Amino acid sequence: MSTSPKPVKKVPIHLQSAQNRVYIKNGEIVNHDKSFKADVYIEDGIIKFVGPSSEITIPGGVRTIDASGLMIIPGGIDPHTHMQLPFGGAVAVDDFYHGTKAAVAGGTTMIIDFVLPNKHESMIEAYDKWRSWADPKVCCDYGLHVGITWWSKSVSEEIGILCKELGVNSFKTFMAYKGLYQLNDSDLLDVFERIRHLNGVAMVHAENGDIIAKNTQRLLAEGINGPEGHELSRPEEVEAEAVHRACVLAHQADCPLYVVHVMSKSAGIELARARHRYRGRYIMGETLAAALGTDATCCQHLGFDAEAAHVLSPPLRPDKTTPEFLMKLLANDDLQLTGSDNCTFNKEHKALGKGDFTKIPNGVNGVEDRMSLVWEKGVHAGLLDPCRFVAVTSTNAAKIFNIYPQKGRIAVGSDADIVIWNPNATRTISKDTHHHACDFNIFEGMTVHGVCEFVLVRGRICAERGNVRVAEGFGRFIPTPVRPPFVYDIIEGKVQSQPEEQHEEKQNGSVAKRFAELD
Ligand SMILES: C[C@@H](CNC(N)=O)C(=O)O
Numbered sequence: 003m004s005t006s007p008k009p010v011k012k013v014p015i016h017l018q019s020a021q022n023r024v025y026i027k028n029g030e031i032v033n034h035d036k037s038f039k040a041d042v043y044i045e046d047g048i049i050k051f052v053g054p055s056s057e058i059t060i061p062g063g064v065r066t067i068d069a070s071g072l073m074i075i076p077g078g079i080d081p082h083t084h085m086q087l088p089f090g091g092a093v094a095v096d097d098f099y100h101g102t103k104a105a106v107a108g109g110t111t112m113i114i115d116f117v118l119p120n121k122h123e124s125m126i127e128a129y130d131k132w133r134s135w136a137d138p139k140v141c142c143d144y145g146l147h148v149g150i151t152w153w154s155k156s157v158s159e160e161i162g163i164l165c166k167e168l169g170v171n172s173f174k175t176f177m178a179y180k181g182l183y184q185l186n187d188s189d190l191l192d193v194f195e196r197i198r199h200l201n202g203v204a205m206v207h208a209e210n211g212d213i214i215a216k217n218t219q220r221l222l223a224e225g226i227n228g229p230e231g232h233e234l235s236r237p238e239e240v241e242a243e244a245v246h247r248a249c250v251l252a253h254q255a256d257c258p259l260y261v262v263h264v265m266s267k268s269a270g271i272e273l274a275r276a277r278h279r280y281r282g283r284y285i286m287g288e289t290l291a292a293a294l295g296t297d298a299t300c301c302q303h304l305g306f307d308a309e310a311a312h313v314l315s316p317p318l319r320p321d322k323t324t325p326e327f328l329m330k331l332l333a334n335d336d337l338q339l340t341g342s343d344n345c346t347f348n349k350e351h352k353a354l355g356k357g358d359f360t361k362i363p364n365g366v367n368g369v370e371d372r373m374s375l376v377w378e379k380g381v382h383a384g385l386l387d388p389c390r391f392v393a394v395t396s397t398n399a400a401k402i403f404n405i406y407p408q409k410g411r412i413a414v415g416s417d418a419d420i421v422i423w424n425p426n427a428t429r430t431i432s433k434d435t436h437h438h439a440c441d442f443n444i445f446e447g448m449t450v451h452g453v454c455e456f457v458l459v460r461g462r463i464c465a466e467r468g469n470v471r472v473a474e475g476f477g478r479f480i481p482t483p484v485r486p487p488f489v490y491d492i493i494e495g496k497v498q499s500q501p502e503e504q505h506e507e508k509q510n511g512s513v514a515k516r517f518a519e520l521d
């Protein structure tokens with residue numbers, strides 16, 4: 003043990019201006035690329051110091067947290083939510099307050115929600131509407147994607163304004179929801195070319211809406227009108243076909259494409275193949291907590307309420323091997339990140355679909371349990387390491403939507419969105435204890451490893467050992483600038499997404515082998 007005092011660099015602490023001064027000591031910091039022991043000092047919502055305790059002197063009056071035996075991880079970023087979405091004749095019950103309170107309770111400190119204009123509604127008017135809903139209510143920071151639910155010259159002009167002036171860089175298109183949101187291939191090509199021109203990110207809901215419409219007509223005519231008709235109308239090949247087609251359209255338009263809610267093995271394989279075909283450029287894929295945590299067999303024959311509560315699109319699949327398969331795609335970087343698609347309706351809303359499954363409002367919970375589910379089914383199951391867990395629950399979303407390292411990293415200068423994570427603690431998920439506004443939890447009764455001991459939102463302790471103390475309206479809108487380097491440096495050939503030889507090996511080796519048995 004050295005006795006001579008080590009020369010230490012004093013970090014000046016400007017006391018008078020400091021708010022929310024927190025010091026986290028003895029923890030293991032886990033970023034997407036490495037983990038290491040270090041202390042963290044936070045002031046005014048920003049991380050001011052990351053390093054050994056010997057290099058900082060903490061004055062009195064600072065809240066100190068002992069994180070011994072715990073991990074310090076970047077707050078989760080959920081890239082796919084629908085708070086208080088008007089949909090199917092109802093409005094999602096998790097509004098921007100309850101939805102972000104549930105997010106924070108589960109370790110997510112930023113959401114990216116979707117503006118979904120009605121057909122022929124101005125994109126910018128819809129954006130203003132979503133901002134007016136969210137700004138007064140959010141408990142954590144948020145961003146917005148905008149749905150291109152119809153296409154015209156005026157829409158093309160408006161998405162330019164959204165990119166240049168209103169902090170939006172990502173636009174969701176739909177190949178399903180015929181008559182509501184669906185675009186045809188010709189319009190999709192135009193949209194992707196426009197988004198590429200704007201240096202934005204195209205997103206897609208990939209299911210073949212024409213096949214779904216035909217199947218639905220047939221099923222209802224045959225008297226199959228219960229919730230089981232939902233998945234029967236859109237089996238996984240209907241999702242996989244659309245994923246393949248969307249990737250080809252995006253590649254032809256030279257446009258980066260983010261495929262949302264990949265829910266099946268077949269769709270995951272199509273996405274992995276497209277990524278390998280295009281050498282990791284252009285195509286990114288997201289799966290959901292629902293697809294990783296459960297499957298369609300969990301509620302079979304449990305009656306309308308339980309089955310309708312699990313209805314979302316694309317649907318949960320009856321193949322029980324789907325969750326682990328999708329987790330392995332995440333581990334292998336065939337998929338890049340996880341969302342929740344949190345869009346919750348109560349029993350009386352889901353009952354709108356009694357006698358006609360097409361009238362069941364689509365959507366499930368997930369924003370509160372996503373982090374624990376990915377930890378349980380990924381890290382605790384031995385499929386992900388902790389760094390990859392951080393990548394798929396936080397950092398990759400920050401990089402793709404161009405808010406890294408402000409978000410998605412424990413580093414000096416980054417926002418103090420921090421979770422002190424207990425990897426060994428467990429909790430049991432239930433509608434009776436969750437923070438959602440909804441009366442159902444699709445993970446009911448599941449015991450998961452990975453629990454938040456503390457959650458800090460821009461330095462403010464908003465959850466402490468299960469006690470959630472959020473502030474309505476404390477969150478801010480976070481602009482997502484165009485041209486994310488993580489996406490565009492590869493497209494413009496400035497960096498290789500993967501070395502050629504590694505790609506060849508993947509092309510000829512693991513990819514073909516990995517998926518051969520599924521052909
Ligand atoms: C409308 C929205 C939410 N509903 C759903 N995923 O079932 C979506 O398709 O992502």
Ligand SMILES: [Zn+2]
Pocket residue numbers: 207262263315316
């Ligand atoms: Zn969708």
Ligand SMILES: [Zn+2]
Pocket residue numbers: 082083084343
């Ligand atoms: Zn969605």
Ligand SMILES: [Zn+2]
Pocket residue numbers: 296300301312444445446
């Ligand atoms: Zn279930």
